[in-house]
Amino acid sequence: MEISRIVESLKDQDWYEGQIEHLELLPERKAEYGQANFDERIKSFLERKGLDLFSHQSRAIKLINEGRDVIITTPTASGKTLAFNVPVFDRMLNDSDSRALYIYPTKALSQDQLETIKDMEADLGLDLEPRVYDGDTPRDQRPGIRKRSRIILTNPYGLHHYLEWHHKWKDFFSNLDFVIMDEIHSYRGVFGSNVAMLVRRMERIFDHYGSDPQFILSSATIANPLEHSRKLVGREFSLISEDSSFRGRKKFLFWNPLTNPDNSAHNQTSKLMAHFVNHDLQTLCFTLSRRLAELISEWCSGRTDAPVRAYRAGYRPEERREIEEGLRTGEIRGVSATNALELGVDIGGLDAVIISGYPGTITSSWQQAGRAGRGREDSLVVLVGFENPLDQFFLKHPREFFDREHEHAILDLDNPNITMGHLACAATELPIREGEDLRQTYSGEIDALIDNDVVQDTPNGAVFSGTYRASGAVKLDNINETTVKIIHNGKLLETMDLAQAYREAHENATLLHQGKTYIVKDFDLEEGVAEVRWKEVDYFTQAISESDLEITRQLEKKKAGDVVVSFGEVSVSEHYSHYKEKKYDRVLDVHPLELPPLEFDTECSWFHVPESILTNVEEKGLGARGGLHAIEHAIISLTPFYAMCDRWDIGGFSARNPLEEGGSIFIYDAYEGGIGIADEVYELLENLLERTYELVMDCDCEEGCPSCIYSPKCGNDNDPLDKEAAVYILEKLGERFVY
Numbered sequence: 119m120e121i122s123r124i125v126e127s128l129k130d131q132d133w134y135e136g137q138i139e140h141l142e143l144l145p146e147r148k149a150e151y152g153q154a155n156f157d158e159r160i161k162s163f164l165e166r167k168g169l170d171l172f173s174h175q176s177r178a179i180k181l182i183n184e185g186r187d188v189i190i191t192t193p194t195a196s197g198k199t200l201a202f203n204v205p206v207f208d209r210m211l212n213d214s215d216s217r218a219l220y221i222y223p224t225k226a227l228s229q230d231q232l233e234t235i236k237d238m239e240a241d242l243g244l245d246l247e248p249r250v251y252d253g254d255t256p257r258d259q260r261p262g263i264r265k266r267s268r269i270i271l272t273n274p275y276g277l278h279h280y281l282e283w284h285h286k287w288k289d290f291f292s293n294l295d296f297v298i299m300d301e302i303h304s305y306r307g308v309f310g311s312n313v314a315m316l317v318r319r320m321e322r323i324f325d326h327y328g329s330d331p332q333f334i335l336s337s338a339t340i341a342n343p344l345e346h347s348r349k350l351v352g353r354e355f356s357l358i359s360e361d362s363s364f365r366g367r368k369k370f371l372f373w374n375p376l377t378n379p380d381n382s383a384h385n386q387t388s389k390l391m392a393h394f395v396n397h398d399l400q401t402l403c404f405t406l407s408r409r410l411a412e413l414i415s416e417w418c419s420g421r422t423d424a425p426v427r428a429y430r431a432g433y434r435p436e437e438r439r440e441i442e443e444g445l446r447t448g449e450i451r452g453v454s455a456t457n458a459l460e461l462g463v464d465i466g467g468l469d470a471v472i473i474s475g476y477p478g479t480i481t482s483s484w485q486q487a488g489r490a491g492r493g494r495e496d497s498l499v500v501l502v503g504f505e506n507p508l509d510q511f512f513l514k515h516p517r518e519f520f521d522r523e524h525e526h527a528i529l530d531l532d533n534p535n536i537t538m539g540h541l542a543c544a545a546t547e548l549p550i551r552e553g554e555d556l557r558q559t560y561s562g563e564i565d566a567l568i569d570n571d572v573v574q575d576t577p578n579g580a581v582f583s584g585t586y587r588a589s590g591a592v593k594l595d596n597i598n599e600t601t602v603k604i605i606h607n608g609k610l611l612e613t614m615d616l617a618q619a620y621r622e623a624h625e626n627a628t629l630l631h632q633g634k635t636y637i638v639k640d641f642d643l644e645e646g647v648a649e650v651r652w653k654e655v656d657y658f659t660q661a662i663s664e665s666d667l668e669i670t671r672q673l674e675k676k677k678a679g680d681v682v683v684s685f686g687e688v689s690v691s692e693h694y695s696h697y698k699e700k701k702y703d704r705v706l707d708v709h710p711l712e713l714p715p716l717e718f719d720t721e722c723s724w725f726h727v728p729e730s731i732l733t734n735v736e737e738k739g740l741g742a743r744g745g746l747h748a749i750e751h752a753i754i755s756l757t758p759f760y761a762m763c764d765r766w767d768i769g770g771f772s773a774r775n776p777l778e779e780g781g782s783i784f785i786y787d788a789y790e791g792g793i794g795i796a797d798e799v800y801e802l803l804e805n806l807l808e809r810t811y812e813l814v815m816d817c818d819c820e821e822g823c824p825s826c827i828y829s830p831k832c833g834n835d836n837d838p839l840d841k842e843a844a845v846y847i848l849e850k851l852g853e854r855f856v857y
């Protein structure tokens with residue numbers, strides 16, 4: 119049956135209550151082809167495979183052949199891999215010493231890409247011994263790989279530890295011609311900032327061995343590919359961003375499950391999936407959690423005879439291979455997966471993709487949507503929006519989804535909590551000499567390391583003198599901070615950062631872990647350990663906190679209309695004073711908590727709401743504090759609209775200032791030292807406030823709801839909130855900001 123008829127037939131289902139909010143038709147696009155110069159043997163390889171180069175691929179190959187550093191940001195399935203494999207193999211064919219290092223963000227991706235590279239190697243009759251080198255590589259095989267393999271695939275976590283032993287990599291590093299970094303949009307935030315420092319460490323080692331490899335990067339579409347590449351690697355890049363591959367027609371449906379409140383969003387997702395599978399559409403459903411990936415496939419299986427599977431990180435590699443293979447051959451008809459399948463794993467094109475819950479970024483959404491479409495066939499994508507501000511905002515404003523630019527990937531190279539650890543690593547790897555880039559950029563940090571006896575200045579440069587292993591003290595996806603171990607019966611159940619432990623692991627807190635409830639018996643703050651006991655109870659706990667915020671340094675200031683917006687450093691302290699025992703929404707009991715305040719310094723953007731507006735609010739009998747607090751929540755929920763982060767990365771604070779001086783709203787990075795989000799908020803505040811106004815205005819609720827001003831992370835239990843006051847304040851601010 120045709121896709122449009124399958125969509126129409128949804129309306130005949132007894133669970134259809136007008137969920138289709140929008141239908142977008144994405145037209146077909148013709149392919150454009152191009153030419154590039156390379157070895158005859160590669161030409162015949164491409165012919166044998168029936169591959170014609172698209173013009174964006176041939177442009178990329180030309181630029182790489184000219185010796186440029188290149189970033190390619192075309193969509194899924196547009197042939198990015200071929201665009202960098204061709205010039206790499208071309209060099210390998212003509213220079214028997216040449217080496218290439220491929221870096222992927224995950225182990226699974228390295229394994230997947232190894233197959234593609236081996237295939238090309240075999241076909242070309244080359245002997246490059248391409249190998250994966252990571253934590254799973256047996257120790258006894260490692261020396262041979264370092265010596266003989268001309269293509270090594272690895273990940274940043276591994277490299278971070280290998281660099282210290284660079285002398286063992288001498289042959290490889292001194293002949294290194296290419297560094298390929300794939301999926302660089304995943305190098306953002308804390309992880310990305312760490313990887314950027316790691317790349318700087320790599321470059322000084324390459325330099326030490328006299329090599330100067332070209333960097334070839336690839337990424338999903340982001341708003342700032344050139345800036346992001348420059349920050350990640352510290353060089354200027356040439357950009358290939360136009361996609362000239364063929365694209366079939368696509369129908370893109372927005373599905374609002376809230377119109378049928380008797381059926382949960384997850385339930386509707388599984389019904390949609392079963393409906394498509396039963397109409398012979400091979401379907402991939404993306405879910406927001408591992409648990410949902412399992413549940414959706416289970417529920418869907420109950421509604422169809424066709425083979426349906428779940429797929430997520432944590433499965434054994436053989437299991438994953440088998441599912442990928444089943445998708446490629448068409449044997450498996452439906453898969454529900456976490457975003458583990460969003461990155462470049464090769465599964466061929468599918469007929470339909472369901473995105474169950476907005477995945478947090480436009481970039482991810484299009485990555486996932488890009489899995490739909492094979493050859494000339496039409497394909498279908500459904501976005502199921504959940505009950506939260508971003509999802510509902512897009513359902514109501516489809517143009518904001520289809521016409522908008524992708525998010526900015528953010529990196530921070532100045533957060534000492536990140537840079538100091540890497541500088542210590544760098545000083546372990548090679549002395550940091552006077553005049554070196556690193557020394558000049560981070561002179562203050564290096565002096566501080568010297569003062570703290572972590573690094574010692576010698577005639578040869580600064581060397582590590584600490585009593586611990588420098589790389590062991592740095593976690594790439596974490597800011598150096600206290601972690602709390604959750605212990606059950608003497609065994610480690612999980613770890614969490616201190617802020618999360620304050621919320622979820624205080625004494626007598628209920629803790630959910632893989633569907634089971636535990637009660638915290640003891641929380642030892644000094645040791646960083648919480649002991650839990652398994653106990654089924656019919657309530658949950660919620661810690662309540664008050665925040666305090668102090669501006670320590672104002673760094674920038676601008677006028678937007680006649681509103682003053684500032685950016686600077688703040689000191690935040692959160693006081694967890696008590697916790698509630700709740701059943702559904704009902705509070706059963708309230709208990710005091712005795713915990714020292716949680717304090718951290720971070721970056722913040724803030725603006726002032728004039729007194730005249732707030733006086734008017736109060737004269738109307740509305741709550742000024744509730745209005746400011748509501749706006750703070752709504753801004754936080756929409757910040758991921760611009761910056762690649764999620765709302766848990768951002769904190770907020772709002773206050774009705776004393777002495778009739780109006781009010782203030784603060785948006786800060788929830789990480790010690792900051793990672794660049796508040797900076798982005800400062801740049802984009804006018805835009806952000808306009809979206810916030812639309813969000814709050816357009817929500818159908820009377821007094822606020824999870825789709826507009828409620829926040830799941832509010833320390834104050836969403837109190838006070840005043841939607842009407844928020845709308846009024848935003849309207850008046852709009853007149854001043856002119857949005």
Ligand SMILES: [Zn+2]
Binds near residue numbers: 823827
């Ligand atoms: Zn609402």
Ligand SMILES: [Zn+2]
Binds near residue numbers: 747751829832833835
């Ligand atoms: Zn709040």
